[in-house]
Amino acid sequence: MLGTITRPRRVAQRLLAYAALLAVAASCQAVAGIDSRKLDPPPPDGVCNFPTYITNTGPLVRVANLVPTSDVVDICIRDAGASSWGRPLLFEGGTGCPKALGGENGFAYGEVSDKFNAPSAMVDVKLIAGGGACSDPGLTEGDGLSLATDATTTLARIGGAKGVSQQIVALPEENSKDRPDTIRLRFVHAMPGVGPLDFGDTTTAHLPASITTPLLDQIPFGQAPTTQKALALGNVDARGYFDILTAPLNIVAQQHGQTKGLLLQPISSSAVTYSLFAIGVAGDNLHPLDGLLCNEDVGPQNLKEQCTRSPLPTISVDVWNPALYGPNSPANVQRDPGTLAGFAATRDSDVMCLVEVDSDADQSAFKGLLTAYPYVYTGPAMGLSTPFSDPRDQNGNTPPAPTTPACGGSVPQADVDAAFQCMEQHCSNKPGDPSGWLNTTTDCLASNCAGPLAQLQADSKACFDCTLDYVASGNPETYGNAEQLCLSNPAAPLGFEGHSNSMIFSRYPLKNTDAWVLPSTNYRRTVLYAQVQLEDQSFDFYCGFLMTDGIASDLPYVGNYGGMCDPTTASCYDNEQTYEAKQLVDWVHKKSVADMEYSGGRPAIVVGDWRSGDEVDVPGSMPAQQILAPLNPATVDLMKNQSSGFTAVNPMSWTPQCNYCPTMANPNNPTALTNPYNSPTTNYFVSQPFLYHWPGAQNAAVDMSLIYTTQMIANTGPASPYFGVNLHVLRPNASGM
Secondary structure, three states: OOOOOOHHHHHHHHHHHHHHHHHOHHHHHHHOOOOOOOOOOOOOOOOOOOOEOOOOOOOEEEEEEOOOOOOOEEEEEEEOOOOOOOOOHHHHHOOHHHHHOOOOOOEOOOEEEOOEEOOOOEEEEEEEEOOOOOOOOOOEEEEEEEOOOOOOEEEEEEOOEOOEOOEEEEEEOOOOOOOOOOEEEEEEEOOOOOOOEEEEEOOOOOOOOOOOEEEEEEEOOOOOOOOOOEOOOOEOOOOOEEEEOOOOEEEEEEEOOOOOOOEEEEEOOOOOEEEEEEEOOOOOOOOOOEEEEEEOOOOOEOOEOEEEEOOOOOEEEEEEOOOEOOOOOOOOOOOOHHHHHHHHOOOOOOEEEEOOEOOHHHHHHHHHHOOOOOEEEOOOOOOOOOOOOOOOOOOOOOOOOOOOOOOOOOOOHHHHHHHHHHHHHHOOOOOOOOOOOOOOOOHHHHHHOHHHHHHHHHHOHHHHHHHHHHHOOOOOOOHHHHHHHHHHOOOOOEHHHHOOOOEEEEOOOEEEEEEEEOOOOEOOOEEEEEEEEOOOOEEEEEEEEOOOHHHOOOOOOOOOOOOOOOOOOOHHHHHHHHHHHHHHHHHHHHHHHHOOOOOOOOOEEEEEEOOOEOOEEOOOOOOOOEEEOOEOHHHHHHHHOHHHOEEEOOOOOOOOOOOEOOOOOOOOOOOOOOOOOOOOOOOEOOOOOEEEOOOOHHHHEEEEEEEOOOOEEOOOEEOOOOOEEEEEEOOHHHOOO
16 A cells, blocks of 8 residues: 655654765766756645746656556656656655646546756656655666657656556657647557557547548557658648547547457547557456547646546437237237347447346247347246235235135136136147147137136136236146136236346346336236446346337226226226336335445446336427327326436437337328337337436536437338337536536
């Protein structure tokens, strides 16, 4: 651990230095001649006599600490080959220097010192732990380094990771000021373990991005470009600089032969001389691949050159409902899970939230093909006996657990048998055999077994719902097993026997995963949670799926969470959905407060299929002309309410449009998509994303767009009745907060 030299030690060092001065007075003073001050006494406490170019006349240098470690370095410098070092630069400057550096005893990773005068044009340099002495072992050393005599030289400390040794390289800076209206820019490759870098311009404002206009290629590690490197915009001068006449630019660095940008640095139209250092280590969460843009024309700022980090990549998030909910899903046979998983495997997002992938087999198909997403969370194993995380209803009461099977009690078993026998005979892959399952949509049941099923509904709505819950789950839910569950299992029925149907896929490690089991009727609904560990920080990610009122016409409501509702309408399912949203919001609040790592809560992204959306009208239209129709807006409005703390993601680039779209074009929104799987009036946006405790949340989302709009199933239609949503969110430390 780095410490601060105590006052007794400083006295001892002054005595040692004074003894050395007596022995070799002339030569020692010359060696230590980074300035003309006497070694004793040191500056008064609180004073910093950093030997800047203002007070001295030798060759100018500055030191850039680009080794990706926690080292805070002070600087020892002498004439090349001299026998003694004298004192460290900051230590000699006085106790005020650490204060000027924000309390540090040296320059941290990613910091570049102000320029100061070296003793001569050829020097030895040793960088030591801040607070130490030049007699201490050096962290990094460079001998016989040649300095420019007509300009400042940057002494860059690089390497130190991925098996690359530390070294100090001398990089003379630009000395020409004869073109004041242009930007001069120099690239320096300081990413250890990364092959030669290509640099160029891109048309996008954030990562992920790749070069669209090449500028330089194959810059080796530890070097700036040379005059032999030709540019699309001109030539590189002898010190690696070139002029930019057309700005602004978005400069991308990417490894030669690859197309994924490692950093993106906006360059403004100001007439400035810059060096852009490509720094960081792939996979290092403390020192991510990054850029350091240093302004070489301005004066010092707290003993440091004015440098800024490049914006880190945005976080790219997908949320999609593939609608794999059994034989009743549109084009169930053609839209096989392998094909849909293949579509998802082409995405380059960082994190995905997939919902309504109901069966183990379908989830396995996605896990098998999304190999670029090694981190997967689907929640704990769930079944009919899995309790709700908070089973209380809107009044705070916990409904009693059922004790009688849905088709037990007063329901005549003969009526149950008749309904199942009819379905087995007419709508099965094995006609007449209880080991078969529904191999077509429930339209077959309505066409062939309306009478027996109507009788079952008349006997008991709960028995009717139980029958359809299990039968409509299809393969591998057999008719025989479905009937036994409804006749003998008192647990409230849930399609797919209560299996969790949401999934998180991530390119980054997931930790502290958790799941909230929402109170629901007929189908399982959950919210999945994970902390996503990026290179430099982590954020919370929630992937949710709420109840739909779309089943109200098929399944009479018999649940406990409909509140005050009319069971002949969709209002019971609507109320249950809104209550689920309240539990989601409360859980996010609880998780945030419990996390003491972040003041006020860890930044969170909350996405999902809410089966809810607000009405959006053509601005100024009278009467209102709908772009988007309302779908139980109480739910999404609860999440948008100020008390939730959520910020709805609606970047300036987003034009309101449906992601659950109609079969016919909307005359009020002619650019909106259509979807042949849906009804003519389904103009809904049901996947509104939210941010929570995200710095600069109002402006953090740089874009949002629909996805899976062009992936088509031959002779059938698009990948799903729901188009997915992608958003790019600025990382918290890139938001300016």
